[in-house]
Amino acid sequence: MKKNLATRLSRLGEGTRPSITPAKSLPITWSSVFAFDSLADLEAVYQKEAAGHIYTRLGNPVHDALQEILADIEEGRGARAYASGMGAVAVTILGLLRSGDHLLADTGLYGGTYQLFNDLAARFGIAVTFADLKREDPADHLRDKTRLIYLETISNPLMEVADIRRIAAAAHRQDCRVAVDSTFASPVICRPLSLGADVVIHSATKYLCGHSDVMGGVVVAADPAVLEEIHRAGVLYGPTLSPMDAWLLIRSLRTLDLRMRRHAQNALALAGFFAGQPHVGRVFYPGLSDSPFHDIARRQFSDGLCGGMLSLELTGGKAAAERFLGNLEGIKFLPSLAGYSTSVSYPAATSHRGLTKEARAKAGIGDGLIRVSAGLEDSADLRAEFTAILERV
Numbered sequence: 001m002k003k004n005l006a007t008r009l010s011r012l013g014e015g016t017r018p019s020i021t022p023a024k025s026l027p028i029t030w031s032s033v034f035a036f037d038s039l040a041d042l043e044a045v046y047q048k049e050a051a052g053h054i055y056t057r058l059g060n061p062v063h064d065a066l067q068e069i070l071a072d073i074e075e076g077r078g079a080r081a082y083a084s085g086m087g088a089v090a091v092t093i094l095g096l097l098r099s100g101d102h103l104l105a106d107t108g109l110y111g112g113t114y115q116l117f118n119d120l121a122a123r124f125g126i127a128v129t130f131a132d133l134k135r136e137d138p139a140d141h142l143r144d145k146t147r148l149i150y151l152e153t154i155s156n157p158l159m160e161v162a163d164i165r166r167i168a169a170a171a172h173r174q175d176c177r178v179a180v181d182s183t184f185a186s187p188v189i190c191r192p193l194s195l196g197a198d199v200v201i202h203s204a205t206k207y208l209c210g211h212s213d214v215m216g217g218v219v220v221a222a223d224p225a226v227l228e229e230i231h232r233a234g235v236l237y238g239p240t241l242s243p244m245d246a247w248l249l250i251r252s253l254r255t256l257d258l259r260m261r262r263h264a265q266n267a268l269a270l271a272g273f274f275a276g277q278p279h280v281g282r283v284f285y286p287g288l289s290d291s292p293f294h295d296i297a298r299r300q301f302s303d304g305l306c307g308g309m310l311s312l313e314l315t316g317g318k319a320a321a322e323r324f325l326g327n328l329e330g331i332k333f334l335p336s337l338a339g340y341s342t343s344v345s346y347p348a349a350t351s352h353r354g355l356t357k358e359a360r361a362k363a364g365i366g367d368g369l370i371r372v373s374a375g376l377e378d379s380a381d382l383r384a385e386f387t388a389i390l391e392r393v
């Protein structure tokens with residue numbers, strides 16, 4: 001019988017056993033290239049008739065172990081790891097789309113992804129439209145040439161949740177695939193492939209790492225042929241993950257289940273706390289029972305967990321946000337997320353600074369919006385710290 005996710009995270013990817021006393025931890029294969037005894041061996045490895053590696057940009061034993069774990073926990077049939085989340089997004093698009101194709105993207109995207117898609121539209125002849133797939137029918141936006149729908153499991157920074165099953169059903173009525181950036185959820189909370197998506201992407205820099213010390217990106221696919229199309233671009237364009245970073249990611253994944261549960265528990269507690277505080281307007285977190293995304297989150301997410309990210313709107317706008325950020329002590333102001341310690345960000349000037357003010361307003365990102373990445377600290381300590389911060393806003 002298939003073991004539960006926490007068990008699989010603890011045991012997968014320990015590698016083959018070259019001796020009767022194998023190292024418990026996978027060795028880091030710190031090599032860019034691999035040696036062949038003969039031309040026949042080289043042919044056999046290239047033709048995939050023999051197990052072996054050629055050159056680390058094409059694959060490395062540490063990548064193999066990482067990819068085995070990722071494919072398994074995302075319920076996919078293969079995974080590839082890259083040097084950053086943006087590298088993973090870029091090779092997915094470059095691998096699956098060509099000039100003349102149409103890409104339908106959700107409006108609630110990571111700022112870098114939004115800019116990349118606009119760049120593809122302007123410079124590479126890929127037509128891109130943005131639509132609010134949380135609220136609108138994807139079928140209304142599909143064209144004959146739509147080959148990919150792209151969205152995030154939990155959107156950044158308003159934590160909105162789209163119905164992946166419904167989007168996949170619309171896409172699969174034609175020759176169109178669905179790619180889901182699941183960075184904010186992690187496979188502990190949601191497995192988009194099991195809901196009908198074709199490809200899952202992560203910025204592994206975030207929860208998969210969780211310690212703010214690795215840049216990485218991941219692609220997992222339901223169909224190995226789709227993964228091959230993507231990895232062809234990965235090999236050609238070359239955003240290769242270093243073996244050391246692959247090894248650190250494996251180490252981080254061992255505690256992913258534990259970490260995600262604590263992140264989600266602290267985020268839920270903070271969301272409830274902020275919702276009643278002075279200076280705070282709306283609080284955005286799908287775990288709140290009055291969130292418009294609460295029901296879909298309940299259906300798509302595991303064990304009632306809604307992730308470690310939340311946002312709140314300060315009623316005093318930018319001036320209040322400046323005071324809030326100036327009052328931080330133990331909590332850090334970081335333009336990133338998902339570390340073991342709680343941090344806050346200011347989307348208007350960080351992740352979404354590349355958008356025009358009009359585009360930001362349209363996306364609902366106001367000047368008083370603060371994004372919180374709930375860490376692993378004691379929940380009562382966090383509440384006390386945020387109380388002190390808000391008292392001086």
Ligand SMILES: *Cc1c(COP(=O)(O)O)cnc(C)c1O
Nearest residue numbers: 084085086110181183203205216
């Ligand atoms: C950070 C992030 C990315 C980009 O990943 P990098 O590792 O910074 O390149 C993509 N999508 C989401 C949702 C992110 O949070």
